[in-house]
Amino acid sequence: MATSRDQVDPAVPPSGTGCFECEEAGGWWVHLRRCALCGHVGCCDTSPGQHATAHFQGTGHAVVQSFEPGEDWAWDYERSVGVIVPTLAPPTSRPVGQSVPGPVGRVPADWQDHLHE
Template structure:
């Protein structure tokens, strides 16, 4: 496990919302959620059709994400390509527990498994 670069994590940055803000903007859906540890942007994982968490890293250079799933607190450093450590981030620390996976409710196609990466 590596240590993140200085400035890669802002523990005070709140999450951008309860789901992937990029998917929400276009009516999309996600499998799992990741939260940028620098600015709080919530994006979808690489299994999701949009892969918005990785796209956020590529467009901003913010390398560290934390899982935004209930019961998970792991961090990933895109720049190092490995897990990393980090402090507790500002609440909430996950999507709502009643939000389905994949989600959000009402936008996931019946054949969703054929769309994952």
């Protein structure tokens, strides 16, 4: 099993300000998670796409950090535990003015009916 330290590269910037796959497909997300190893930004498991978990499953990159303003918690999918990671390269969150869910203009009116519990 890889250690959390093996799963973090603090020098890598995030892939963008929104979920990488949702941006490509014109989708939307609830909250964002950032891969601590490669910087991939994916949507949380409540979001329709669940792209952060899919990224872990496809790459084995186990550690994510919240990409929400004011949050610095991190999670190790492989061990199912919270972990502490060093400060990652900026920016460390989505833009403060970005809507939740987001992005504006792509969130359906009935968005709550599409959430994963």
